[in-house]
Amino acid sequence: MRTRPRRLLLAAVALLTTAASVPAAAAGQPGDRGEHPSPGGLSAVIRYTEYGIPHIVARSYAGLGFGTGWAQAADQVCTLADGFVTVRGERSRYFGAEGTTDLSLSSATGNLSSDLYFRGVREAGTVERLLAQPAPAGPSRQSKELMRGFAAGYNAWLAQHRITDPACRGAAWVRPVTEADVAARSYALAVLGGQGRAVDGITAARPPAAGAPAGRAPDPAGSARAARALLAADTADMGSNAVAFSGATSANGRGLLLGNPHYPWQGGRRFWQSQQTIPGELNVAGGSLLGSATVSIGHNDRVAWSHTVATGVTLNLHQLTLDPADPTVYLVDGRPERMTRRTVTVAVQDGPPVTRTQWWTRYGPVVTSLGASLPLPWTTGTAYAVNDPNAVDLRGADTSLGFSKARSTADLLASLRRTQGLPWVNTVAADADGHTLYTQSQVLPRITDDLAQRCLTPLGRATYPSSGLAVLEGSRGDCALGSDPDAVQPGIFGPARMPTLKDAPYAENSNDSAWLTNADRPLTGYERIFGTVGTARTLRTRGALEDVSAMAARGGLTVRDLQAQQFADRVPAGDLVAADAARACAALPGGTATGGDGNAVDVREACGVLAAWDRTARTTSRGALLFDRLWRRLPVAQLWKVPFSASDPVRTPHTLDTGAPAFTTALADAVSELRAAGIALDAPLGAHQFVVRNGQRIPVHGGTESLGVWNKVEPVWNPAGGGYTEVTTGSSYIQAVGWDGSRCPVARTLLTYSQSSNPLSPHFSDQTRLFSEGKWVTSRFCEKDILSSPRLRVVRVSERR
Template identity: 75%
Template sequence: MRTRLRRLAVTAAVLFTTGAAVPAATADQSSRQEHPTHGGLSAVIRYTEYGIPHIVAKDYAGLGFGDGWAQAADQVCTLADGFVTLSGERSRFFGPDAAPDGSLSAATKNLTSDLYFRGVREAGTLERLLAEPAPRGPSRQVRDLMRGWAAGYNAWLKQHRITDPACAGAAWVRPVTELDVAARTFALAVLAGQGRVIDSITTAQPPTGTTTAFATADPGAVARAARELFADDGMGSNAVAFRGDTTANGHGLLLGNPHYPWQGGRRFWQAQLTIPGELNVSGASLLGSPTVSIGYNAHVAWSHTVATGIPGNVVQLKLDPADPTAYLVDGEPERMTRRTVTVEVKDGTPVTRTQWWTRYGPVVTSMGPQAQLPWTATTAYALSDPNAENLRSGDTALGFGKARSTAEILGSLQRHQGLPWVNTIAADSAGHTLFTQAQVLPRITDELVARCSTGLGKVLYPASGLAVLDGSRGDCAPGSDPDAVQPGIFGPSRLPTLKDTPYVENSNGSAWLANADTPVTGYERIFGTIGTAASPRTRGALQDVSALAARGGLAVRDLERLQFTNRSVVGDLAAADAARACAALPDGTATGGDGTVVDVTEACAVLKAWDHTMNTGSRGALLFDRFWRRLTDKVPTAQLWKVPFSATDPVRTPNTLNTEASGFTTALADTVTELRSAGIPLNAPLGSHQFVVRGGERIPLPGGTESLGVWNKVEAQWDPAQGGYTEVTTGSSHIQAVGWNGSGCPVARTLLTYSQSSNPDSPHHADQTRLFSQEKWVTSRFCEKDIRSSPQLRVVRVHN
């Protein structure tokens, strides 16, 4: 054993001659050597507590190799399922009518998902984008990471027997290529654009004799659908950065709290990636990505929040009277491109369908079931999505990992312009802060919309930020900014940005209130609104964050407390009013929606006693949660509050619950009936009825839903027959609280709420979920001395 360990130490030291050698494992630390594949790729993976790997390699291909190997070890079934999606083979393995998990698109059926992704492959889109010279396309470093990642994933598959019951023995778990890794980057890039309307792209067909020639889109329905379509799809995030003069030691601070899915291919996965002397970054990657998406290094930390910008636009086409598959541009006909795709189907005949593409993008016939965009003999609509030309997110993230300051974070964004649908918030060890909405958006200016909007667009753009432009005029195409890396998108100088204010904060609102004392204005409508009501979560965050900045003397421990304050802003605004109105009801009764008279006396007392938090032990939190959901379903926002929103006081308005609204007593009665029927006490602790089950263990969870304005957001599935909220769909995911103390090592606390592995047989399937339940953190090990001192250090060298 000692001989083997000495050999490992020697080979590691030889491999990493440009930096600190990887330590030899001690006698009580397990060590393995893996010999997976050919290709000359190698890495050393050092595991510390909670299964977090610290991956070291001598070059980018080797680093990708170690990353792909380690991701497969934890998430092979989730990754493999995603690769089936990206190759367009879901119908072959799972049947055409089943629904994909929604991680990589909004397709509602496997068949439409396959038709789209198979079409992307057959059109050679990925090869073309990979071949673009940097910075328009991926750099050699990122391509090496992709190539290495695929080799590492394949190596793990070759060397191991899968134990995860989700895919053990499944024929659809297969080796992948660099192209598959690039396809995942592409899918995430178009997730908020083409990915939202895949069903429409793959089913749009030209009019037949039965099509009404004069059918038109309903502007109101399309506007409502567009607002829903381009909402955050259940995802969201919070992030705040504090400037050095608000902290105890003059260094910056950052707290990132992204709200991403708890299942499927948009899960985060933690790692530290190191090439000695070249790169040393820690944080979380979206599954299948070879770069750190959200993280920190010795000098800077960053996080992302889902942005309000609309990453695409609709183009209204004037069709050639003689051919509904040809459209006119400046009077000249241009034929659509016919993309015929065949998909294999499980236990059935292959399905062949035709898609129709234009110079602007694919033809679409709806923005959702209730919002049709009819393709008639005279008119059709195409979706323009500039992120369908964007494989630059890897280089953007790699630039973050190498950055030494917020200025260099901004520099990476300006150089690569690769983030499709998020804001960036950052802090650095010198005390600087940064907020920027540097997302890839079509260059739709308010002036262009005023000049080129169709009738439909004149309704949609003000209401939702979605432009509908006249495709028959060449001068209505988005122009180019001189500093844009890609034609037709906004250049960096046009993006909402705020630097070096005492704090910057975003909770998925527009850039306007990144700092309530220094509002950001002057940007185009497509980026988001200015002067409109903020969400309760944004309002609560601004209240808490501005108070902390004013108090000063902040440290990482203050970020830890902020994360788990679990204050319901809406509870502060409305619970006391609701309790008083409840207590004033004649005979203590209210009438439910079915006409039943319900005694609500107990509910009045519970609401009055509730402390307005969503801690696992909070009594009254569940009652208010269920009541508030019902009330907001019944009462429009404009009627919910007595004091309306004021743009001059956006953090404190609206306020004062309108308990005289017609739905108030009904919501109260129905909530009491619901909980009693489920056998749930009205004053039950939240954690008794908001939990997940892992390995037969019920793990209570803190946090609350979006509408309650809780920073620690948890969106859960209600199942009263099983005891309440029994599984989380989206919510707090990879949380990080980061600062610096001048030692050269960041002071970081992290938490991956759903844990590192999706395999129920893994010891890291629920360990961090238990920490989340207890509101505890992982002390990050970044520097060599910290990694070496881990009592659970395990070293694995992977090579051929």
Template identity: 80%
Template sequence: MRTRLRRLVVTAVALLTAATTLPGAAADERSAGRHEHPSHGGLSAVIRYTEYGIPHILAEDYANLGFGTGWAQAEDQVCTLADGFVTVRGERSRYFGADAVSDLSLSSAATNLSSDLYFQGVRRSGTVERLLAEPAPRGPSRDSEELMRGFAAGYNAWLEQNRITDPACRGAAWVRPVTSLDVAVRGFALSVLGGQGRAVDGITAARPPAGNAAAAPGPDAESAARAARELFAADGADMGSNAVAFGGRTTADGRGLLLGNPHYPWHGGRRFWQSQQTIPGRLDVAGGSLLGSATVSIGHNAHVAWSHTVATGVPLNLHQLALDPADPTVYLVDGRRERMTKRSVTVPVKDGAPVTRTQWWTRYGPVVTSLGASLPLPWTATAAYALNDPNAANLRASDTALGFGRARGTGDVLDSLRRTQGLPWVNTIAADSRGRTLFTQSQVLPRITDELAGRCSTPLGRATYPSSGVAVLDGSRGDCAPGRDRDAVQPGIFGPARMPTLEDAPYAENSNDSAWLANADRPLTGYERVFGTVGTQRSMRTRGAIEDVAAMAGRGGLTVRDLQRQQFADRVPAGDLAAADAARACAALPGGAATDSKGGAVDVREACGVLARWDRTVDTGSRGALLFDRFWRALTRTVPSDRLWKVPFSPAEPVRTPHTLDTAAPGFATALADAVGELRAADIPLDARLGEHQFVVRGGKRIPVGGGTESLGVWNKVEPVWDPAGGGYTEVTTGSSYIQAVGWDGSRCPVARTLLTYSQSADPASRHHADQTRLFSGERWVTSRFCERDIRASPALRVVRVRER
């Protein structure tokens, strides 16, 4: 294998000796004397860059592969990476101040102080070190540990040998070398993002009640159920996704197809970064990695392609504690007293005194006084709430990803999930070259069965569990703790046999609703409520997606080109259902006027024609899309979903219902008047092309952006920021990110088209800062260069040998 690697390296370097770019020789003065060598020295890799700055990393083993990955990520994203490492070291307050808004990429903390208190607690308790010490499969494998060790070394070597040009962190004292533990803690932060990460403020703010303090009122069951439902609703999340796998019976050549369209943040530490990783004879995988991760998260190899969608499973539960009336830091389990564990944490603060706070932990997890911003959980003299997050014992996601990268088919993908059980909050959709498909909601969830919830729910839990899947269990009873499945790798979680799974369907699709309608003709049922719902109304995006992919599967003869067309069809399901009714009702308004929310009369006659002529898409050239978008947002904000449609939802027709807009509903005319008035106030024509007023600015130039918001139901989802003074939607916060359309044609090379919507580099000076964003604007794709002959044929090929000093 080493001989083959050397042969590949020598060949690649010989091809472009004159064009080869070597690492900078000057060391970063700020790192002098402080450089750590988690690799123990001597690591190296070859990085071959092709079009759009995509690196193909070639190494002889996992430590060296991690080294090349850490180096290449730093080359493109050093400031974003460094900012994330400041977060997981618990040092944001030290450098940016305690009260500043925290980086929300790695937790939900509202301030730097809250973030630091949490992550310092993680570091000082040795949580991640204990997980690293667990033997595989409960802990990470040797290969995963070597990747993390190499990643830290590669990142550090890049810092030592290069100067930072990105103004976001050029010359900043907080850009420092990292250790492999820093890389592992970053992985831990991603793992608990849906559990402890949601409750950071509630964990760090928890205080025992003072002796003479009045008892705080407990949470109202109805409002708590609503808050929990909103907290875990996919529509309100900053991450979502679509993915579909087509089986061989639907394709032109009998092989599988996969279209992955994850909706992730366009800024910060949860961005994807694209690469290919190769260890000859052991691993060859391409795709998108979450920043700071040394493995490919969503991608393909020569045999199989996969994507993920954020799942509906609730990865946490609460335990209501019965406290000793004489001491609120003592709780009772089966009549026996147990004292909470104190974790005192001190955080350095810029321009201020250090802050010391105490966190309180129980056998179930940390005491919390809130879950999200709208669900208070008061700690009284007699009751408190503890958070159970089984992903706080899960550092296995990298091994799951490695298993995918080595897979030769969807069966191997499923085997990797069953063996490692490492995915915390996503579904998996996959297709392979033999024409097989897979959907599975294989995620780490607390083992909350419906029977357990029925037997052990508190009054609060009896409201929250049915509506949201958030269980609140009686913590005073030992028999109310989550049980263990025999095939589970850790106590308190569901084993693989309980996971909703669909194999070899003609299509398998998910758009962030539950597993129920992964294929509308083969609905999945029988899973516990904590996984999601059955027989409930689907989101507009799910309905539109199932309509589209079912029609595609029905036509048959599909190719990668059909996947590409689906990604940029930009059909608006809400528009298909409502625009014509809205236009007719608009034309019928007396005098062509409607009253806005401020009580003013607005002439809406022009809007009627614009809505009638609109092509029902959100392409950049679409006229009327912006008007419908602003109208639909206003309408769905003010009119309850059960009043929006004349024909209600029916489980017997879950894709077609509800339908027929109720234009007589209170709020219809007001929403129309508000939208018209809003655009006119911003000096935006009602029939303006969408791309003239939905764009991002890169290098001082506007780049039009197609796609639409969640409530419109568009496959190509974007969540833009409205700035009427700036001309409309002037930035995107989240949406389509690392997109891939993958198939096979019988050769050894997969047929893959990819697109990283926000481009590879965060550095404004990089030529790869906006190049793929312009492709996204023009609905164009990158042709993946996976096989050796294709990499060598790249007209942009640049070969770099990177090594430690």
């Protein structure tokens, strides 16, 4: 990639851009530009502005994919290549069967199980069949052209550059990719909450040996607890906040959108920021999940959207009744059906190949566990198959394309209804005309409460009410999922059944169910598999609803108010209990509390620290770290004096029982822990919550899930290393978007972990430092803003050099 004289390069840009900004009317019109690449091969123009953000311009969808694949490779080649190794089923070949280098594209606990699953998908031709399906059941020609172009761009970058990132420099596993590889990565993300959650259980499934004892059925109560924990873990790994404000609350009558997804800071589920433009066709800016050729979360000149991980359960189980003479034969309405064998062989580094057989049924693969704590034993009489409707869903790129070209929240909703391509997220959006939208438009198994009542097994009657995980009778044909007339595929809910809220003064989600999207306009009437109604909300949801409802009531909102909300770092748990905790601490006889080891601990200093704490998780906050370590030890679900009430769901439960022994024990242990680590009780949070980039500490603000902080971060506690020394997941691609009447949106963005994972890149930690300081990037969306960037660097990229 070579830079050229500015004047010549701007002339090259002029060949691809038609005006100072893409005409709003034209940007939403469909075209056939995806089928006619230029005679010289695919090409694109990339304009880089501050913080290494690329603005990619191309004449065609294939060209746009080419520029996107090129630019992603330039920033993230090692992470991308690692993901392609995963979806090819080649991790064991390069990293060993026992390794776990990066398994962010499934729940596999090791390379071997990951390879057995993804190699099986590859050998079965699953992705190729989905690519061949005509739209809307399969991806459109435009989406396929984007994928084809992405592969070509990635490959061209590899061919024309020497890798400098030490993570994969000179590695044999960095290889060219195909359109099918790019599609397989999208497939892995689609099934992440379904088959991807069950990879270990799918690849470990073995029929019982002849003469084996009948075996014991899973314990319903234990399985219910395990299912709740399994599904609740989603928001610990990937959560989000998003709020849309209507024109009735803003200063100028236009909408506002704040998106704050909480995604992994390392590995294949990182976001990457760009602007994509085909003149006269689309013009969109935002964050893309790595390996994706479309913008996942973003805005154009008329509408902005974000996603939050939803509570809908994207899989269900079918309990199979087996033929007593053959455990690989199951009965449906008394008639036998033989399971299908899928035998897979995986190459292993420094060892012989490993061959395993997977067993598939009309419902999906046989599975012997979900996660580590929910066993599903395959006995002589019973087995379990997992149904994942997203295993036939490659429509996500078309949903994103529809969003990119939308002119309103109504257009977003129309795209969702037309494509039904989102597997595990809600959508929150606002537009320039002042409209808001929340919708839980997921691809979910069509399990109505009526079907559940008729067809749940005893195990399902324990798991479904508490977690939404349905276990259905697989032996009965009348327990098939059926179809909705407006659904794109059989066995899923149609758009008419999706919880949706339009034009509320605010629409907010923080990973709880749709019920309290707006506390004054609760959503009800949806099936249990979508989520709960009338149940306790998390502290993050409660804190968010307190904040955004107050903002909406105050009115006169601007993008600055969104920015202030993002980095206020208020700790709702602290507001609820810190004052009481400080008073209870001060009242302890002799200023001592007994720790879990039975030793008395002097806690008098802690009392004053808790009392003086400002109830925030800013880097300068003194007492935030002490409260954090205390709070993590408290079994708060058992300590509230005032229980949850569905009539007051935002403010209950409340009032911690500080007189309970668990409180004083937790206080003593927290104090002892910090002192043993050499950390002052009143140390500023940023001195002990940080990331290290190129040998330098960067303080990190925000707090863990249970504290309820909007700006969520999940760091790793390492007292020997100084406290919280790395962030595994948390605030990622953040955007605050509004409109001021001009053709250019008012947008502020931030990619917390920065654009590149290469430690030698100038964009390895530049935005991370902005995040540390609570600063933002001003979006350069319109041509005049891009061309006026003091950091402008323009390159033309192509297949042939």
